[in-house]
Amino acid sequence: MSDLWPRIEPLLAEVEKPARYIGMERGSRQPAWAPHKVAWLLIYPDTYEIGLPNQGLQILYEILNERGDAVAERAYAPWVDLATSLRARGIPLFSVDTHRSAAYFDILAFNLSAELVFTNVLDLVDLAGVPVRSEDRTFEHPIVLAGGHCAFNPEPLAEYIDAFVIGEGEEVVSEITEVVAAHKRAATLPGARRGREAREQMLRELASITGVYVPSMYEVSYDGPHIAAVTPRYPEVPAKVAKRTVADLDDWPYPKQQLVPLIEVVHDRLNVEVFRGCTRGCRFCQAGMITRPVRERSAESVRTMVREGIARSGYDSVALTSLSSADFSGIGDVVGDLVTDQVGTGQVSVSLPSLRVDAFTVGIATEIQKVRRTGLTFAPEAGSWRLRQVINKLILEEDLYAAVDSAYANGWRRVKLYFLTGLPTEMDVDTLGIAELARNVVEVGRKHTKQASVTVSVGGFVPKPHTPFQWFGQNGVDEMQRKISLLRDDVRPRRGGTGPIQLKWHDAEASFAEGLCSRGDRRVGRVIERVWRAGGTFQEWSERFALDRWMEACAAEGIDADWYVTRHRSRDEILPWDHIEAGLHKDFLWDDWQEALAEHGLPDCRWTPCYDCGVCTDLALEHVVASPIPPAGGSQGTGQQLVDVDAGATAVRFLGRKPAGVQ
C-alpha cells in the first residue's frame, strides 16, 4: 500500500548512482509501524553520499527506533535526474528504508549543516507534497522540523519550518515525540478538532519544550531596515530559546550500529566521536562556539565503541572525531591501544581528522598511519602571525615548519595547507603571507625530497552567528576575487608550467550567497524561495550554483544583499538570532571581537582560568576533561593548531564545493 518501490524502480535504470535510493545498508532498520507511533522521517537535504555518514542523523535514527512510541526512517535529496522524473510521474519524496511516501510521516526532520542547502529543504518539502510555507499547512500535514548548526540562525527559514531544535537532539527528540503522540491520540477521539487550530495548539506545546523554537509564535517588528523587537505571541512562549546540551557523552554511546553504506560516501569509515565542544576559541569557528562546553567520552567507552564498531561493520578504518582530536585527554593511550590491539582480521587504520600543528601530533599521526601514508593537512588559516592573533589561531611559523619537517622525515609525501581569506583586518601582506608560508613549507620538504609539493586550499571567510566575528562585514565578491588573484599571481611559477604549489580556492560568489543566508533575517526567506522556484537546488554543487539567480531574487524581493553580507554591524543592533541562545553572552562575544581588532589572542579555558563566556554557568555544566594539564606537545599555549591526517578527511566546508572524492 504505502511502498512506492514498484513505481521508483523502473526509473533507476536511467539515473546516476541508482544505489543511492535502495537503502539496505548494514545497520538500517525496517521499523514496525503502528497507529499510535510517531513516525519521523529524518532528511539530509543533500545527496546520499554527503548525507549518509552524518552522525547526528544516525544517532537520532537509533534513539527514536529504540522507543516504543516512535519509528524513524531516512531520506536524502534525490539528485536532479531522479527528482525530475519523480515529479513528472507524481511520485513523492520517499524513505530509503521502506520506500514509504514522505506524506505518511508525522514529522519531517531536516538536518541543516550548511546554509546553501536551504533551497533543497524547500524543494524536498514540496516533493513530499507538503505546502512549502508553514502558514499553509493544516493538521493533516507533517510537522516540518529542522536542527543542526545552521538552526542557530533559524530566521531565514522561519516562514518554512514549523519548529527548530537548537542544540543537541539526543534528549529533545523524545520530548517532541511525546507531544506529537498525545495530539495524534487526541485527534482520533470523537469530536476532536483537526483543523488549523489543532495544529496551532500542538505548535504552542512544542514551543514550551526547552530548545525548541517555533518561529510562528514570535512577532518580529522592524524599525526601517533594522529589527526593532522579537516578541512572543503567548505568555508561555519563552522570550529567548536556550540550546540543548547533553551533560555526559558516556550516557549516549551512539551510533551503536553505524550505517555501512553499499556505495562509496564521504567519511567512509567507522566514526567514533571522542569529544564534543571546543574551547580553543578560534574566532571564525561557529562550531567551536556553539557546541561548548567540552565533553569528553571516557577512554574506555571510546575503546569499546571502536572494538564493537569494527567487529560489526567490517570497516578497515576508524576515525576518532571531534573538533580537535589531539586535545582528547586519552589520545596517546587510546591510539597506542588501537594500533597494538589489531581488531578483527587486522589491517585496521586509524585516522584523526582534526589535530593541531606540532611535532607531537605528527608523532601520533606517524604511529597510526603505518601503512598508506600519503598526505597530511595542516590548517594555519591565516598567512601572518598578526592575523593569526586576530582570529585566535596561534600557530607560530616555527611550529608549522617543525611539523612539516617531521612529517617529511616520517615518510609523508604530500602536505596540504588550509587558509581563509577575507578575514577581519586582513591586508594584502597577510594574503601574500599565505604564498610565503607555502614556499617555505616546500623548502622544508625539499631537504627530504626533490619532489616536495604543497597544496594550498583557500576558503572565503563567511562570518557566522554566535561568533565574535558576527558583527564583521564580509568581503564582497570583487574583493575576495581580487585577493585570490593576488595569490594566484604570486604562486604562479615564473617560467611557466606547474610549480610545487597547487592553489585551490572556494568560489567567492558561493561565499556571498552563503553569507546572505548565514546572517539573514526573516525577509531573506523569500529570496531563498525565489531561488528555489527558479530551479536553484543543490547550491553546494558548483555546477549547479549561479549567483545571478540569487541577485535576481534579491532584486525581485527588494532586498539589498550587501546590507546583509558586507555591512559591519554595530554593538547596539538587534541581530536576527539574538533570541536564540548558544550560551555565549553577547557581551563576551563583543569583548572578544574588540580583542580581535586589538590583535590579542585568548587562552584555552580548559587549562587556564575561566573568563566567563557564559556557557558553563548558564547550562550548569562543566567541561568534562579527564586531564587537568594540557596535552603533551602543546607548546603554543593557546595554540589552536589543527592538522588533518589525510585519510579522505577534508575540511567540511570544501566537501560540498569539490565533490571530487564523491563523483
Next chain:
Amino acid sequence: MRGGASYPVRLQFAKTGKIRWISHRDTARAFERAFRIEALPLTFTQGFSPRPKVSFGLALSTGYESDEEYLDVSFSETLDLDKLPARLCAALPTGLAVTGVAELDERAPALQEIVTVVTWTVAVGRKDEVALTAADFRAGVDALLERDEVTITRSRKGRFVQDDVRGAIRQCVIVDTTDSDNDGGVVCELETSTQPRGAKPHDVLGALMQVTPAVGPLMERRVVRTHQWIERDGARVSPLDADTRRRVVMARAS
C-alpha cells in the same frame, strides 16, 4: 601470514532484488567487509598498501541480477567449508547470498580467463507505450542471427568504440510471451560468449534494433544471469567443478 600457507576457495553467489542496483565494485567491497565481519583468515598482497587476495569473476552490469556469480579468495588456514556459506550470508547485505563453495587448486586459472559462455534470461519490452509482440521480436532475432557481423557503437571504459556484437551471440530463444505484469513483452534466453569480446544483453538489443528498426525502442525490463560455464574438451563445466576439490552446494531457494 604473508607469504605463508594459502588455501584458495571458490565461492558461488547470487545477486537478486534491490541489491542489483549496486555496481560490481560495490559488490566486491561488500564481500571484503563480510570477510572482515566474519574475521576470516585472509591472505594479503605484499607491498606498500596490502590488499586481501580476492579475485572476482566477470563483471555484472549495475541493474542486472544473477543466480550465478563467482569469486576466488585465498585464506591463510583451512576453514569449515560447510559453515562458510551461512556465515557469509549473515554478514552480506540482503540479496547477496553465497550458494556454493569449493576448495580450489593452488594454480587454478583466473575466472575471467576461463569462463567462456554465460546464459541470461532477459525480459524485454518497449520504451514507448506500444506493446511488443512475440512475432515482431522473433522476426528481429531471426534477422539478427542471419547476419555474420553487426557493428554497434558502445561505450567501453568511458570511450565510444565500434564493436561487432554478432560474434558473441550463440543463441537467443523466446521462452515466454505472456508477460502479464506488463502490457506486452517477451522473455528470452540468451547465450553469449565472453571471448574475445563479450556482449551484454543491452548490446544484443542494440544490435537487434539496428538490424530491424521497426521492432521499436526496446528496453530491458529484467535481466538475470542464470549460468556461467567453462568449456573444456567439448563439455561445459561449472566453475565450481573446474580445478576444484571438495564442494559444498546450498539448496537453491525456490
